[in-house]
Amino acid sequence: MNLLFDLRMLSLLLGLIALFQCIPLLLALALGEDPTPLLQSILFSLTATACGLLISRRADNRMTPRDGFLVTSLGWFLAAFFGGLPYALHGGLDLPAAFFEAASGFTTTGSSAMTDIEVWPQSILFWRSTTHWLGGMGMVLMMIAILPLLGTGGTQLMKAEVPGPTKDRMTPRLISTARALWGVYALITLVGILGFIVFGMTPLDAVNHSFAAIATGGFSTKNLSMGFFSPAAQWWAILIMFLGGTNFLIHYRVLTQGDWKALTYEEFVGYLIIIFGFTAYCVAVLLRTADWSIEETIRHALFQVISIMTTTGFASTDWEQWPAALQMLLGVVMVIGGMSGSTGGGIKVVRVIILLKTIPAVTTRLLQPYQIAISKMDRQPLSREILENAVATFILSMGYVLCGGLLLNALDMDLLSAMGASLTAWANVGPGFNTVGAMDNFAHVPDFGKIILASMMIVGRLEIFTILMLFSHKFWRT
Amino acid sequence: MNVIIIGAGVIGTTLAKKLSSDGHHVVIIAQEAAAAKQIQESMDVQVMLGDAADAPLLHSAGLAEADLVLAVTDSDENNLIITLIAQAHNPKAKIIARVRKKQFLDNPVLSKGLTLGAALVFSPEHAAVEMVLDLLHVDHAFEVVPFKHGMVRIAGFTLGPESPLLGRPLQESQLARYGALIVAVENQDGAVVIPNGGTVLQASDRVLLTSDHQSGFAPVLPLLGRTPVQHRKIVIAGGGWKGEQVARAIEKRGIPVVILEKSLSRCQELAEMLDNTDVIHCDATDPETIRNLARRASTLIGMTGQQEVNLLLCLLARQGGASRTIALMDNEAYLTLAPTLGIDAVVSPKLAAVGKIMRFLSPGKVIDAATAFNGHVDAVFVEIPANSRVVGSPLKSIGLPKQLLIAAVVRNGKLIIPKGDFTFGAGDQTLIITAAGHFHKVDLFTGAV
Numbered sequence: 001m002n003l004l005f006d007l008r009m010l011s012l013l014l015g016l017i018a019l020f021q022c023i024p025l026l027l028a029l030a031l032g033e034d035p036t037p038l039l040q041s042i043l044f045s046l047t048a049t050a051c052g053l054l055i056s057r058r059a060d061n062r063m064t065p066r067d068g069f070l071v072t073s074l075g076w077f078l079a080a081f082f083g084g085l086p087y088a089l090h091g092g093l094d095l096p097a098a099f100f101e102a103a104s105g106f107t108t109t110g111s112s113a114m115t116d117i118e119v120w121p122q123s124i125l126f127w128r129s130t131t132h133w134l135g136g137m138g139m140v141l142m143m144i145a146i147l148p149l150l151g152t153g154g155t156q157l158m159k160a161e162v163p164g165p166t167k168d169r170m171t172p173r174l175i176s177t178a179r180a181l182w183g184v185y186a187l188i189t190l191v192g193i194l195g196f197i198v199f200g201m202t203p204l205d206a207v208n209h210s211f212a213a214i215a216t217g218g219f220s221t222k223n224l225s226m227g228f229f230s231p232a233a234q235w236w237a238i239l240i241m242f243l244g245g246t247n248f249l250i251h252y253r254v255l256t257q258g259d260w261k262a263l264t265y266e267e268f269v270g271y272l273i274i275i276f277g278f279t280a281y282c283v284a285v286l287l288r289t290a291d292w293s294i295e296e297t298i299r300h301a302l303f304q305v306i307s308i309m310t311t312t313g314f315a316s317t318d319w320e321q322w323p324a325a326l327q328m329l330l331g332v333v334m335v336i337g338g339m340s341g342s343t344g345g346g347i348k349v350v351r352v353i354i355l356l357k358t359i360p361a362v363t364t365r366l367l368q369p370y371q372i373a374i375s376k377m378d379r380q381p382l383s384r385e386i387l388e389n390a391v392a393t394f395i396l397s398m399g400y401v402l403c404g405g406l407l408l409n410a411l412d413m414d415l416l417s418a419m420g421a422s423l424t425a426w427a428n429v430g431p432g433f434n435t436v437g438a439m440d441n442f443a444h445v446p447d448f449g450k451i452i453l454a455s456m457m458i459v460g461r462l463e464i465f466t467i468l469m470l471f472s473h474k475f476w477r478t
Numbered sequence: 479m480n481v482i483i484i485g486a487g488v489i490g491t492t493l494a495k496k497l498s499s500d501g502h503h504v505v506i507i508a509q510e511a512a513a514a515k516q517i518q519e520s521m522d523v524q525v526m527l528g529d530a531a532d533a534p535l536l537h538s539a540g541l542a543e544a545d546l547v548l549a550v551t552d553s554d555e556n557n558l559i560i561t562l563i564a565q566a567h568n569p570k571a572k573i574i575a576r577v578r579k580k581q582f583l584d585n586p587v588l589s590k591g592l593t594l595g596a597a598l599v600f601s602p603e604h605a606a607v608e609m610v611l612d613l614l615h616v617d618h619a620f621e622v623v624p625f626k627h628g629m630v631r632i633a634g635f636t637l638g639p640e641s642p643l644l645g646r647p648l649q650e651s652q653l654a655r656y657g658a659l660i661v662a663v664e665n666q667d668g669a670v671v672i673p674n675g676g677t678v679l680q681a682s683d684r685v686l687l688t689s690d691h692q693s694g695f696a697p698v699l700p701l702l703g704r705t706p707v708q709h710r711k712i713v714i715a716g717g718g719w720k721g722e723q724v725a726r727a728i729e730k731r732g733i734p735v736v737i738l739e740k741s742l743s744r745c746q747e748l749a750e751m752l753d754n755t756d757v758i759h760c761d762a763t764d765p766e767t768i769r770n771l772a773r774r775a776s777t778l779i780g781m782t783g784q785q786e787v788n789l790l791l792c793l794l795a796r797q798g799g800a801s802r803t804i805a806l807m808d809n810e811a812y813l814t815l816a817p818t819l820g821i822d823a824v825v826s827p828k829l830a831a832v833g834k835i836m837r838f839l840s841p842g843k844v845i846d847a848a849t850a851f852n853g854h855v856d857a858v859f860v861e862i863p864a865n866s867r868v869v870g871s872p873l874k875s876i877g878l879p880k881q882l883l884i885a886a887v888v889r890n891g892k893l894i895i896p897k898g899d900f901t902f903g904a905g906d907q908t909l910i911i912t913a914a915g916h917f918h919k920v921d922l923f924t925g926a927v
Contacts, residue, residue, distance in 0.1 A: 065519075171503065171524070172480070172503040172504050172505050172523055172524040172540075173498075173503050173504075173522055173523075174522050175522075176503070
């Protein structure tokens with residue numbers, strides 16, 4: 001491992017965070033809000049950056065896979081700490097809560113420890129949305145895009161941060177892949193902002209909500225979340241969340257290469273089937289139980305399913321008032337999550353499809369012991385490695401969520417809330433069940449519980465193995 | 479530049495690494511999953527897995543936007559088919575195909591532009607033969623890179639323990655008296671520096687030289703701790719196509735040649751074809767034979783089809799007293815091992831081919847470019863334009879950037895090793911040496927200011 005180089009990367013990451021805190025700082029100055037929390041936070045981060053760069057000035061840029069995992073894991077924890085400073089310095093949140101809020105932001109979870117969002121300064125709320133936007137596509141990926149210094153090493157970093165079992169490259173060079181991803185991401189964000197303005201939001205709200213929707217984050221600037229805004233804005237949010245939960249490889253293929261065949265990828269088809277299947281079921285049930293018009297029913301059902309499935313966590317209505325079966329269904333959708341290569345969390349649609357595909361292989365073998373049954377996806381045989389990755393990730397993640405839930409339960413949360421909080425943190429959704437439900441917040445969770453949940457968010461965002469690796473003794477043996 | 483490389487063998491991967499680190503967009507098509515994975519882990523290139531001559535695969539690799547297609551699989555037929563596919567779908571792309579079989583290389587329909595058009599066909603065997611012949615121009619060198627058809631050469635030598643250059647700064651050396659200039663130094667740890675007057679050499683350092691002396695590098699050999707070669711006889715072990723080509727060329731230079739060949743019928747063929755070459759029918763691996771021959775030979779070249787045999791022959795010849803041994807081999811492990819065993823020079827047909835391709839790809843404003851010291855040193859041959867900043871000022875006042883050195887200048891067909899008071903004129907063809915990664919500094923000479 002090349003620890004000096006790792007230090008340089010981490011320092012640059014903090015520099016990046018300081019840079020992006022300058023935008024809310026300017027906003028604070030423009031709106032006449034108190035700029036001190038942001039200013040102090042920027043100075044903190046810059047000092048850390050300067051020290052790190054000074055110590056690591058002689059580092060060479062050779063990287064091993066280990067460095068990639070170490071930088072990415074530590075980077076996300078550091079980002080959550082330094083990104084939380086403005087909340088703590090403002091005084092509205094204590095340090096564990098600030099760490100929780102920033103981790104929730106960067107991992108695009110959207111769980112909040114703030115009890116009344118609307119009393120917070122606009123500039124700090126804007127920083128909160130910005131953490132979503134940065135974390136959605138990945139800060140490390142942004143560093144790859146900006147800094148041409150990585151060369152081969154970038155592959156190691158990308159491997160650690162981009163979700164999904166396979167890491168396709170869109171272009172031969174990593175730096176152009178990273179730039180293409182961020183370019184497409186920024187473009188959709190811009191379209192999202194314009195749409196929200198057209199549908200009646202103030203420009204600042206539009207930026208905040210577009211950041212949160214494309215990153216599948218879920219922080220709103222209103223206590224009522226998207227329920228505050230017009231139906232048209234909610235429809236627009238549905239579209240942007242849907243795009244955020246889609247694999248960005250597909251966006252890239254369609255937008256830059258006009259390759260519409262990308263829409264026939266099995267994972268995308270599966271994504272559509274799950275969304276519309278579950279929505280149809282919700283609509284059928286809600287038509288009988290709720291007294292909404294047809295448009296309202298469809299809108300609320302679709303909004304909730306997409307918001308939860310893409311792991312955004314916006315709410316257009318309090319779905320905890322829905323029948324229990326539908327809530328359980330939303331819990332299942334939470335586990336599935338978005339597509340691989342998207343900004344969404346969860347187990348990823350592709351892994352669910354892979355897991356399902358093992359079933360016919362097993363049944364065929366029972367009927368015809370000598371038949372060679374191979375599972376395929378998009379007409380490519382699924383390699384043993386990919387199957388192993390899917391199975392191991394699924395089992396490990398479920399076990400992790402269960403343990404997290406039991407731990408929170410031991411901290412005096414009731415079992416349903418504890419399990420809901422654990423699941424929602426790992427899947428990067430935002431709302432959980434019962435006391436941490438759609439219209440509640442996480443302020444009442446004990447400090448230690450907040451730290452556990454914040455860590456779970458990061459583990460979920462980086463997909464469990466990136467972090468798990470750090471706990472293997474083989475990792476540290478050189 | 480968008481590059482597609484088909485074939486992930488030694489040639490393909492070496493080219494991919496080089497081109498990618500030069501900043502090109504490289505897609506490489508591998509035929510085996512293991513090779514694909516290895517490349518994916520170690521290089522910033524896109525790897526695709528599949529059959530080499532599969533047109534849809536070539537398309538998804540970006541054939542339509544490719545500027546350069548390198549067909550370097552180990553099958554001639556595949557490479558030729560890839561060339562045809564690439565030409566049909568992207569006539570603008572530059573195509574280079576590796577072809578080994580003589581029948582294909584010499585086929586006038588294929589290679590004289592009728593079928594393959596502008597595509598360039600190269601063979602590792604040709605490249606290896608050329609490289610051996612270059613080496614034979616300079617005694618004791620382990621590497622020789624010619625420019626302008628051999629008018630300018632840079633040659634690499636390992637310093638002998640008795641060299642008077644050791645332990646003293648270069649500026650005090652007698653090199654200049656023999657028209658020689660050290661342009662790069664590689665120490666035992668493999669670190670490469672472009673030297674200045676204060677550089678001090680150590681024993682076993684490897685140095686890269688240019689010389690404008692009329693008898694080439696021979697006068698400077700004692701300074702490098704090397705005795706000039708006494709005998710002028712060259713022994714070639716292995717009478718295959720490559721051995722035959724080398725023998726033919728040496729014959730023309732008027733140097734006595736001996737070929738050792740195992741097969742009697744091949745010996746007869748060779749004896750009929752070659753006029754002034756002694757063809758000896760024997761098993762070259764017989765220690766007695768090789769030692770006897772080595773005693774009276776200046777140079778032994780191991781050119782049989784088996785690289786292990788070549789290695790062995792060179793060791794035996796060394797024991798027998800040959801003053802210089804050259805071995806042909808491709809295995810990477812042997813290549814790094816050979817110099818430590820006392821073999822003077824190794825020629826890898828595959829790496830020679832890579833070097834040759836890289837020379838085809840020299841950037842536009844450059845006449846020729848090559849690498850030396852395993853790619854640690856770039857040698858660039860450029861013509862100084864009239865509007866260049868360096869025209870008219872003496873060399874010592876130009877303020878050369880670090881890691882850059884002027885190795886030689888050709889003016890009006892005359893080779894000059896420039897000294898401090900040398901003044902550049904427009905149209906001077908200049909050989910510039912830089913450490914790898916400092917290539918861009920050459921713009922100082924070509925760029926208009």
